[in-house]
Amino acid sequence: MLANFSFRTIVEYLPLFGQGLVATLWLSVLSFAGALAIGIIACGMNLQRSRLLRAPAKVYIDAVRATPLLAQLYFLYFGLPRLGFILPELVVGVLALSLNSGAYIAEIIRAGILSIPRGQVEAGVASGMTFVQRMRLVILPQAFRVTIPPLLGQAIVLVKDSALLSLISVAELTRAGQLLASDRFMPAEAFITVAACYLLLYYGLKGLARGSERWLGSRTVRSRT
Amino acid sequence: MKIAKLLAAGLALLFGAGIASAGTLDDIAKRGELRVAVQTQGPPFSMVDQAGARTGSAVELAELMAKEMGVKITFLDFDWDGLIPALLSGKADLLVADMTPTLPRAMKVAFTKPFMTTGSVVFTKAGSKFGSAEACKAAGTKIAVLLGSTGEKNAKTAFPDADIKSYKGGGPLLLDAVNNGQADCGVNDVSAVKGQTAAYPAGTFTVMPEMLSKEPLAFATRYDSQDLLIWMNLFLDQTALDGRLQKNLDYWVNSDAWKKDHQ
Amino acid sequence: MIWQQLHSLIGSYPLALRGLGMTAVLSLISLALGTLIGFALGVLRAGDSRTLSGVIGAWVDLIRGTPFLVQIFLIFFILPELGVELDAFTAGIIGLTNLASCFICEIVVAGIRAVPTGQVEAALASGLSRWQRMRQVVLPQAMRVVLPPLVGQYVLLIKDSSVVSAIGLTDLTRVGWLVVQRVPNGLLVFALVGLAYFIVCYPLILLASRLEKRLGAAHAEVQL
DSSP states (O other): OOTTOOHHHHHHHHHHHHHHHHHHHHHHHHHHHHHHHHHHHHHHHHTSSOHHHHHHHHHHHHHHHTSOHHHHHHHHHHHGGGGTOOOOHHHHHHHHHHHHHHHHHHHHHHHHHHTSOHHHHHHHHHTTOOHHHIIIIIIHHHHHHHHHHHHHHHHHHHHHHGGGGGGGTOOSHHHHHHHHHHHHSOHHHHHHHHHHHHHHHHHHHHHHHHHHHHHHHHHSOOOOO | OHHHHHHHHHHHHHHHHHHHHSOHHHHHHHHTEEEEEEESSBTTTBEEOTTSOEESHHHHHHHHHHHHHTOEEEEEEEOGGGHHHHHHTTSOSEEEEEEOOOHHHHTTSEEOOOSEEEOEEEEEETTSSOOSTTGGGSTTOEEEEETTSHHHHHHHHHOTTSEEEEESSOHHHHHHHHHTTSOSEEEEEHHHHHHHGGGSOTTSEEEEEEESOOEEEEEEEOTTOHHHHHHHHHHHHHHHHTSHHHHHHHHHTSSSHHHHHHO | OHHHHHHHHHHTHHHHHHHHHHHHHHHHHHHHHHHHHHHHHHHHHTSSOHHHHHHHHHHHHHHHHSOHHHHHHHHHHHGGGGTOOOOHHHHHHHHHHHHHHHHHHHHHHHHHHHSOHHHHHHHHHTTOOHHHIIIIIIHHHHHHHHHHHHHHHHHHHHHHGGGGGGGTOOOHHHHHHHHHHHSOOHHHHHHHHHHHHHHHHHHHHHHHHHHHHHHHHTTOOOOO
């Protein structure tokens, strides 16, 4: 198969790959947004003093982090219909990705908030700030700076994880490769093209991460407490 | 430059001749092992039963082949769309499945003569509003098919306005999708559908009587294994004559007898 | 209905055991090989040769920038073209080992770079060879920074092993996928699958965070 690597077929299937790439981007953005929301809520619950609020969050985060995404995906895909939820594969996929990344994002945010030196918080209290002012002016801006790089790292992980959705027939980039491989018996052409597309996304996101670090680094003063 | 090319061609001829003379049957005999590619989950031809043992119509025929060859058998299982690539890459000597010898496939692998005939049918969930194949023709109907199967091609021709969803894996996934409403109708071989609806309570599905197509089913090997191909054709001839083929098909495909033993 | 399903599930326990065994074997072998190769790559990458470091870096980037599923497909379908005869198991091992080595390489590089340069200079001044320097000064101190993420990487490896089910390897996830087609109760089947992974991975996650706390505290080094 490699001996007669067919560029012509790749060009012929380029529209399909293009659609797949757009679909992957789209569902990654949706899933990441969902994951952020879930992560913020879970982290918020986890930082509360009340065990009633902390317990479900902790159970969720631990369960997700100790099980594979594929098993979680199959759990939702084969399990939800039994509960009566008949959802299109795309929705199941986005849900699985959001729930999965949400747990990791919760931990990232928690690490970010906990990394702020106590001195800052105490200074805020000493300056007479209310909780909201402390949050707004002292804690969150610094937490923001610390969490953006790992959050972008998680975004990269999410884009790669989205490839698993091809296994439940979601129309995305890896699936485009599978279709070419099975239509024309050309797995080499198919998956090399797919890999190249993912690398494009990867370097794009990495560039974004580097740019954001530069932007954040220049805008906030590094405190030395 | 020309001499170099001639030399290269000469070497290639030598090596090519060398490889061709050591036939696949010889390799198999020397190895003592027949490597067979089968579908992971495609009842009644190939499946994993409750105890985890591989069984099914095609599986038993392959075991018979190995017995007649006097070698042991090794099964390698794949999703439907992985069977031909597995054969082409040399992982398996032959593939046994309910595969139709289509002309595009025959460009890549060599098919034996057919061992049975089947056809694609449409099935839906019993009691759904899709009561007939005509109803499934409506635009936007979700039709579940198997990735890389003839059902996929047939569905695209028969239902051009519908939304065709190709599932990777095996036939049971199509039934699952139709059963829980993720797809409205499904298209697959009638032999596969009949075998696979056994996992569900009776009357879950409605199988339309009209066949979308009539298709022979055959086994396959690589084009460079001409000796194996001839042997397999002889095997099919003989087992047809002495009745073993029919017995296999009657047990697995033409009746529900296997369900009692293997479900 | 559910008792019938449970009964059917319990009947499938030989299959489940096979799947569990496969996941265990895959993870252990790739873990061991990946650690060895990863350390070697890491030491080389943190070394003096700019070209070697660049080449390794490029490969690591390639592996970190593409989904593991696509890598597994490539290995499984394309390596045979290059003459390497592969079955699904070997492909799985190669894929997982490769993945592990690349990530462990980066962890080791970070660990090596975390060792204060004062230490390295002192070692040089004491006349230690490069190999002695690595073995007796740099690596032992790097381990402090390397160990927690290393254990974390092991957890990731065990979870990533589930992806090899896509090329038909009968690992724990694939067993779940097979069983659910016969016993159509996705919640039950995959809850059990998840439980099995949880029992293996959760202790490792706890170990990683405990290591982080204990080793991190000792990291308040005197800067030379």
